[in-house]
Amino acid sequence: MTFGNFTGANTILGAIGTGGLEQSFAVPTRCVTCDAEVRTRGTYCPPCAERESKSLRELYLERASATLPEPYPKATVHPALRAVAADWKRAHGNLVLLGASGTGKTTAMILLAWRILHLAQTRDIGVDDVRWAAGIRFMTAAELGKARIEHALGKSPPPLVRTAERATLLLLDNLGAEKRDDTDIAEVLNERYAACGKLPTVVSTELTRAKLEQRYGVATTRRMMTGRVVDLHSEGAP
Ligand SMILES: Nc1ncnc2c1ncn2[C@@H]1O[C@H](COP(=O)(O)OP(=O)(O)OP(=O)(O)O)[C@@H](O)[C@H]1O
Ligand SMILES: [Mg+2]
Numbered sequence: 739m740t741f742g743n744f745t746g747a748n749t750i751l752g753a754i755g756t757g758g759l760e761q762s763f764a765v766p767t768r769c770v771t772c773d774a775e776v777r778t779r780g781t782y783c784p785p786c787a788e789r790e791s792k793s794l795r796e797l798y799l800e801r802a803s804a805t806l807p808e809p810y811p812k813a814t815v816h817p818a819l820r821a822v823a824a825d826w827k828r829a830h831g832n833l834v835l836l837g838a839s840g841t842g843k844t845t846a847m848i849l850l851a852w853r854i855l856h857l858a859q860t861r862d863i864g865v866d867d868v869r870w871a872a873g874i875r876f877m878t879a880a881e882l883g884k885a886r887i888e889h890a891l892g893k894s895p896p897p898l899v900r901t902a903e904r905a906t907l908l909l910l911d912n913l914g915a916e917k918r919d920d921t922d923i924a925e926v927l928n929e930r931y932a933a934c935g936k937l938p939t940v941v942s943t944e945l946t947r948a949k950l951e952q953r954y955g956v957a958t959t960r961r962m963m964t965g966r967v968v969d970l971h972s973e974g975a976p
């Protein structure tokens with residue numbers, strides 16, 4: 739019985755409570771939202787469960803799409819970036835896009851995120867996968883850096899930093915463009931890495947690998963690059 743997993747059903751179950759007796763004798767009772775007969779009190783009949791899961795899915799995904807920028811429709815995107823945007827999966831882990839300005843890095847990462855949201859919207863996937871897709875967040879390194887410096891010392895972390903640490907998939911655009919003394923972005927990256935592949939990060943940067951190592955350290959750069967790397971610096975311009 740899959741629909742018992744949905745938050746809605748669980749809340750209702752929690753509120754009404756199901757006695758052990760009713761469970762074992764499976765006394766016929768009514769669906770939570772209609773008159774259809776169901777076997778367990780506080781559950782949905784199959785059509786209602788289906789409807790509930792759909793609206794939950796829409797709610798989650800709408801929230802996520804509201805935070806994602808629209809891609810510039812006429813953007814030119816390097817084929818290697820286009821390919822990775824069309825193919826990246828959760829299981830691939832981190833993704834780093836290295837390339838000069840104008841190669842299409844930002845567009846590629848936005849397309850990647852929209853693709854995942856679109857899949858979550860159109861495929862019949864479990865609620866955990868829907869939640870995962872809905873947890874994708876996009877931000878620039880400059881925004882993240884600014885959030886930290888504008889937040890008074892000694893307070894809890896700024897909301898944007900928490901968002902960066904918790905997003906199921908973080909798209910961090912233009913790493914290296916933040917002010918040098920602004921932030922400790924390496925901390926966010928390391929925090930996400932410490933979740934053992936559960937919190938992948940997509941990073942775009944104009945810096946070369948050597949410059950990343952200089953700025954964020956060899957260890958952080960290596961962790962960032964544990965998944966896939968598209969290095970347009972070594973391939974030459976499009
Ligand atoms: N708002 C826009 N107006 C006009 N052209 C755009 C716009 N956004 C993107 N483009 C075009 O699409 C191409 C790819 O843009 P994109 O921003 O994805 O590249 P990028 O690699 O992220 O560059 P940068 O390092 O400067 O951020 C650019 O070369 C640019 O010509
Ligand atoms: Mg960009």
Ligand SMILES: [Zn+2]
Nearest residue numbers: 769772783786
């Ligand atoms: Zn019903």
